[in-house]
Amino acid sequence: MELSQITFDLPLFYFLILGFAIFMYVLLDGFDLGIGILFPWFESKAEKDHLMRSISHVWDGNETWLIFGGVILFAAFPAAYAALTSTFYLPIMIMLFALIFRGVAFEYRFKSDRSKPWWDFAFSTGSTVAAFCQGMILGAVVQGIPAGVNIAEASMASSWIWVTPFSVMTGFAVMTGYALLAAGYLYMKSRDALQIKAAKYGRRLLVALLFFMMAVSIWTVIDQVEIRQRWLSGLNFLWLSPLPILSILLACVAWQRFDTRNADSDLHEKHVHENWPFWCAAGLFLLGFAGLLVGLFPYLIPRQMTLWSAAAPDSSLQFLMFGIVIFLPLICAYTLWGYRVFSGKIEDYQEGY
Amino acid sequence: MEFDATMLSRIQFAFTVSFHIIFPSITIGLATLIAIWEGLWLKTNNPYYLQLAKFWIKPFAITFGTGVVSGIVLSYEFGTNFSRFSEITGPILGPLMAYEVLTAFFLEAGFLGVMLFGWQRVSAKMHYTATLVVAIGTWISSFWIIAANSWMHTPAGYEIVDGIFHVSSWFEVIFNPSMPYRLGHMLLATMITACFVVAGISAYYLLKKQHTVFAKKGLSMTMWFALVLTPLQAFVGDLHGLNVGQYQPIKLAAMEGIWPAWEESVPLLLFALPDMEAEKNNAEIGIPKLGSLILTHSFDGGVQGLKSVPPEDRPNVPLVFWSFRVMVAIGMGMIFIALFALVLRRKDRLYENKWFLGLTVSFTPMGVIAVLAGWYVVETGRQPWVVQGLLRTSDVASLLPPERVLFSLIMFVIIYSLLLGVYLYFMGKLIRKGPPKMEQLEQQLIGMKAPGYALAWVKNLIHEEKKRGE
Secondary structure, rough: OOOOHHHHHHHHHHHHHHHHHHHHHHHHHHHHHHHHHHHHHOOOOHHHHHHHHHHOOOHHHHHHHHHHHHHHHHHHEEEHHHHHHHHHHHHHHHHHHHHHHHHHHHHHHOOOOOOOOHHHHHHHHHHHHHHHHHHHHHHHHHHHHOOOOOOHHHHHHHOOOOOHHHHHHHHHHHHHHHHHHHHHHHHHHHOHHHHHHHHHHHHHHHHHHHHHHHHEEEHHHOOOHHHHHHOOOOOOHHHHHHHHHHHHHHHHHHHHHHHOOOOOHHHHHHHHHOOOOHHHHHHHHHHHHHHHHHHHHHHEEEEEEOOOOOOHHHHHHHHHHHHHHHHHHHHHHHHHHHHHOOOOOOOHOOOOO | OOHHHHHHHHHHHHHHHHHHHHHHHHHHHHHHHHHHEEEHHHHOHHHHHHHOOOOOOHHHHHHHHHHHHHHHHHHHHHHHHHHHHHHHHHHHHHHHHHHHHHHHHHHHHHHHHHHHHHOOOHHHHHHHHHHHHHHHHHHHHHHHHHHHHHHOOOOOOOEEEEEEEEEEHHHHOOOOOOOOHHHHHHHHHHHHHHHHHHHHHHHHHHHHOOOOOHHHHHHHHHHHHHHHHHHHHHHHHHHHHHHHHHHHHHHHHHOOOOOOOOOOOOEEEEEEEEEOOEEEEEEEEEOHHHHHHHHOOOOOOOOEEEHHHOOOHHHHHHHHHHHHHHHHHHHHHHHHHEEEEEEEHHOOOOOOOOHHHHOOOOOOOHHHHHHHHHHHHHHHHHOEEOOOOEEEOOOOOOOOOOOOHHOOOHHHHHHHHHHHHHHHHHHHHHHOOOOOOOOHHHHHHHHHOHHHHHHHHHHHHHHHHHHHHH
């Protein structure tokens, strides 16, 4: 393929935008779903209040990235949107149900008295189930629609097409990853006992996530012929080796910066390094995501549908491109501003409204 | 009616979209009212405006939140339940919805955090900007979704290539023939809905003799708005009706219960029981010739009737006919209340007349009911088409095993019933609690000067100082 062809490849542009949307979603809603996953491990009401308040001003914006990912798939790759959503009907529905419960918990928990334990339950279970479903959908997409099932009839296939040992594992992997992001976020946004607790959980989750990343990688390489060829043929492994090496490096840095010592020891030094674990976790996600793309590209549905065969006509792609080029940077700017307004520790957050 | 997967998908979509529309139809107008109050507070320094804004922001928050979670469902349901529809119309509807997300959803969500939780973290002006941006975001959102929906009623600017819709002119797609009327009608509806919610609760406080100063302000303002907006809505609705007559005559025939293939001197039916089998109305009560006058603006204007198309191309007539009457009746009731308020105001009895206050309380949910009824007219009136004249609803649903759709439908019914119950319970709780006290408001305002990050830095410093001191 010549360079000029690549520069004007609109479907490729949208593939990258879709990737960006998914990554932003995983990063941003990842840490706030993760807060819900970690919720049961913080027992006192005060801790739960802090956890909830730390994300109540951002969850809505974070979830918007899920809608954005959905509509980009719909607008740019309608055929893939149609096939994927109808084939994975059940996990998507269960994810949506779970997101409803955890979403409304934000509004009602602070206004409730007797029903508070129910909202705690709705928030933590909803977050956990949503994260698990997302992980399972990811695993199911990587495995693709089984050979022998026609893509046009995949939605009529067994209700349990998405439940495989592999997708169950990716479900747990994504859950662990989200919880790690949340631990990093909490570590950055809290102080004293809460911060130390976040660091302790963060370290354990780091180990678990590394295990899952390794297991998923080895499993796909054994299981998926195409991915194996891409990783292991010729010198490819050499070019791709920075992905696993950097992952291990980032994990080591995050481990070290998760300071579990008592905060009194050296306040100032600690303050400087507080953001590191979160950004290392984000880096781990980015590397994992890159590894995934290396395996899947250029397929939206492995072996069946490429980004070019699923793409909408140019008239649609061109029209939307202007909007993306103009508005996406603006969105990033005011999202950043929003986080800046609420910078500082959650212990200082006031009650809202 | 056969309960196959297609029928179940249609029921599920109708159910989920009906549930969803309840919430935006309140929040679009309410966001605008809150922005108006906050702006008036900044301009006049009258604390009662701030009290109005700070009270109504709470119902706004829970309404908005419920709207968000029920809205996410819809953005995936196009694909899960109507995969063939999304594949065929994706190149047209996809970009419109993507623009909605890019220009509205992110804007609303990005500034909502500051609007709800940022009172002490940004300056008063910045906070007002956030409120204003959220309100504008809700309007932009309506623009795109109405454009997409209107295109399904009056498709334009498209060509069909290999069974897929391609766009030949985006301008014609967005500003399709019914779009301006539908947008105007819907935005007015949301403003009126919010006005009657606020008026109803204010009237309730006045009846109970609680928070009277606050309630008088709310009732008086919204009744002024209603006086202008409700007659305007009748006018826009009439224009919209003419547009329907031009582009979707069968829908109009169902709305008015007109059976003959062509009828001149159409009566205005106040009551009728349309019988689809017999192709006629039973128990008609009507005013002669008034129908023609309204539909064609002439006493003998002819109108195309239902029998001009075969039965399989007709919508469910009783449903369209009665939904339309419910909407119009509520609209008339609202015009009456607005005029009643004007008369009472001139006699200085607006805040005391028990009949008026009681009637206004009973109209608290009427805006929402009218919006729902109106959407039933629009959407069921278009059937059996999903894209008017081009695509049948029965041809575009996903191929799914019925039990799978039945499962999700049952879950939606359970979850949404729960959600509605909880929503009403907490609304009741907020209303019983009443507006924030004046002293409380003043205290909250003290910390409103410094920007968030500066404040956070200072607080952290204080915390560290304390630790060192120990």
